[in-house]
Amino acid sequence: MKTLNCIFSELKKVTWPTVPKAIKATCVVLVVVLIFTVGITIVNLALNGILIDGLNAILSAIAG
Numbered sequence: 001m002k003t004l005n006c007i008f009s010e011l012k013k014v015t016w017p018t019v020p021k022a023i024k025a026t027c028v029v030l031v032v033v034l035i036f037t038v039g040i041t042i043v044n045l046a047l048n049g050i051l052i053d054g055l056n057a058i059l060s061a062i063a064g
Contacts, residue, residue, distance in 0.1 A: 017025065
């Protein structure tokens with residue numbers, strides 16, 4: 001029980017963000033995630049294209 005009392009005591013000391021600050025922080029996180037998603041998708045498509053072109057060149061060299 002002492003541990004629980006310590007936990008609640010510490011939680012009372014926390015300065016919780018206001019609703020507008022929490023919304024702003026959430027929006028920042030969503031924008032950063034969206035930017036990284038777009039960036040990783042572009043790199044993925046580029047590397048996929050390079051890999052497909054490379055495999056096609058190798059296969060046509062073998063077959064041809």
